[in-house]
Amino acid sequence: MPAFPAAADASTRNTQLRANLRHATHTIRAKRATAVAELDDWSSLRAAGAAIKDRTLRHLDQYLEQLERAVTAAGGHVHWAADADEANRIVTELVRATGEREVVKVKSMATQEIGLNGALATAGITAYETDLAELIVQLGDDLPSHILVPAIHRNRGEIRDIFAERMAEWGRPAPEGLTDAPADLAEAARLHLREKFLNAKVGISGANFMVAETGTLVVVESEGNGRMCLTLPETLISVVGIEKIVPSFQDLEVFLQLLPRSSTAERMNPYTSTWTGTTDADGPRTFHLVLLDNGRTDTLADTVGRQALRCIRCSACLNVCPVYERAGGHAYGSAYPGPIGAILTPQLRGVQSELDASLPYASSLCGACYEVCPVAIDIPEILVHLRERVVEGGPVSVRGTRTVIKPAKGHAAERAAMRAARWALDHPRVLRTGQRLASRTRRFHPRRLPGPGRAWSDTRELPKVPEESFRDWWRRTRGESGTEGRKTTT
Numbered sequence: 102m103p104a105f106p107a108a109a110d111a112s113t114r115n116t117q118l119r120a121n122l123r124h125a126t127h128t129i130r131a132k133r134a135t136a137v138a139e140l141d142d143w144s145s146l147r148a149a150g151a152a153i154k155d156r157t158l159r160h161l162d163q164y165l166e167q168l169e170r171a172v173t174a175a176g177g178h179v180h181w182a183a184d185a186d187e188a189n190r191i192v193t194e195l196v197r198a199t200g201e202r203e204v205v206k207v208k209s210m211a212t213q214e215i216g217l218n219g220a221l222a223t224a225g226i227t228a229y230e231t232d233l234a235e236l237i238v239q240l241g242d243d244l245p246s247h248i249l250v251p252a253i254h255r256n257r258g259e260i261r262d263i264f265a266e267r268m269a270e271w272g273r274p275a276p277e278g279l280t281d282a283p284a285d286l287a288e289a290a291r292l293h294l295r296e297k298f299l300n301a302k303v304g305i306s307g308a309n310f311m312v313a314e315t316g317t318l319v320v321v322e323s324e325g326n327g328r329m330c331l332t333l334p335e336t337l338i339s340v341v342g343i344e345k346i347v348p349s350f351q352d353l354e355v356f357l358q359l360l361p362r363s364s365t366a367e368r369m370n371p372y373t374s375t376w377t378g379t380t381d382a383d384g385p386r387t388f389h390l391v392l393l394d395n396g397r398t399d400t401l402a403d404t405v406g407r408q409a410l411r412c413i414r415c416s417a418c419l420n421v422c423p424v425y426e427r428a429g430g431h432a433y434g435s436a437y438p439g440p441i442g443a444i445l446t447p448q449l450r451g452v453q454s455e456l457d458a459s460l461p462y463a464s465s466l467c468g469a470c471y472e473v474c475p476v477a478i479d480i481p482e483i484l485v486h487l488r489e490r491v492v493e494g495g496p497v498s499v500r501g502t503r504t505v506i507k508p509a510k511g512h513a514a515e516r517a518a519m520r521a522a523r524w525a526l527d528h529p530r531v532l533r534t535g536q537r538l539a540s541r542t543r544r545f546h547p548r549r550l551p552g553p554g555r556a557w558s559d560t561r562e563l564p565k566v567p568e569e570s571f572r573d574w575w576r577r578t579r580g581e582s583g584t585e586g587r588k589t590t591t
């Protein structure tokens with residue numbers, strides 16, 4: 102996968118993709134603003150959501166052990182996976198033990214993150230996606246491009262073509278003469294998936310939340326497909342990131358208000374499924390919970406970056422991001438696109454690869470993502486923090502061990518410019534002389550930078566140097582001491 106600028110360069114030239122994204126993100130963001138404005142206490146809810154998550158993260162080890170005890174007591178089995186390979190191995194062995202060769206899946210970002218479908222396919226096991234958008238992505242040999250609407254980059258005509266051409270290869274074919282009317286597309290998917298649900302013996306899910314005190318897992322969704330996946334199979338395997346935990350059932354009341362309004366602009370989501378271990382004569386007979394670390398403990402060790410673990414995957418930050426709207430989700434090269442992907446992926450995977458080192462720069466730092474985030478993650482702050490890590494290197498935690506990473510390649514000019522700026526700012530006389538010189542020569546300044554700087558100025562306007570620097574203006578209007586002419590207030 103190329104670095105973000107190269108991938109975005111290709112996607113921004115796709116006018117159909119940009120039109121699809123613009124239409125979808127603008128529609129969702131407008132609806133979200135209305136849904137949020139209905140609540141007078143939204144800012145209090147937001148602060149409560151952030152506080153609950155922060156407290157939970159501070160005591161994460163204790164809550165996870167409490168969860169393990171509660172799940173086990175309720176008849177479930179808990180497995181700990183340090184990384185993607187371990188999680189894939191655990192799930193593959195669990196499926197093999199059932200003797201099945203097919204599984205149904207309810208949308209799960211964690212399984213996207215670890216590449217579970219590919220690992221199962223290598224072991225001869227076929228995973229069928231049952232979320233409508235995930236089904237579109239799977240049938241189209243595509244990748245998800247949005248957290249909530251993985252097929253956001255497709256319009257109705259494209260979906261009709263995918264259903265008509267590919268459904269038969271995966272099971273029940275699309276009806277003859279399928280149109281691109283939403284009701285027809287939904288009916289085709291319903292018939293196709295119903296067959297899968299009724300035959301499946303193993304289901305794989307993620308979870309939006311896990312409740313430590315009761316061992317309960319929670320999935321919120323809009324279609325009801327998830328509920329079928331969670332209740333019909335004999336064996337249920339849930340793969341969940343360790344940060345998805347909340348201490349008590351009561352904490353859910355905050356998140357079950359924040360999440361639907363931020364994601365689908367609904368007052369409450371249509372289906373909220375909860376399950377606690379196993380129950381005789383109802384639901385799966387066997388339940389396995391795979392707790393996934395995969396870089397989360399290392400992220401927690403970073404006092405600035407750990408905010409990203411508060412994320413409840415609502416996707417509000419994607420829908421307001423001007424960069425995501427033009428580049429699309431595939432350019433981020435990970436299961437987590439948009440602003441949250443730009444801060445989460447480089448922390449989970451590190452910044453050693455060219456792609457991961459480029460992600461903290463996939464932002465204009467406009468701050469719109471922070472404004473809408475229901476758990477108040479200061480995404481711009483983390484982006485700047487990660488840019489510093491890319492350029493300067495420094496101490497990080499890798500699999501629980503503190504280590505020092507080197508600066509990423511290709512940032513020598515940036516580093517030199519920052520050091521020169523620091524030196525100039527430490528020497529006021531030099532700075533003043535430079536500013537005056539720049540003001541007096543402003544007529545001769547180029548509109549584009551020469552040499553390697555050209556790529557930067559090709560897409561930006563260089564700022565105009567003012568006739569007079571702020572320091573000179575201050576001295577001229579306030580005098581040498583800076584107090585002349587200043588009004589005093591009492």
Ligand code: SF4
Nearest residue numbers: 412413415416418474
């Ligand atoms: S970072 Fe905030 S706005 Fe973005 S998906 Fe996560 S919770 Fe939602």
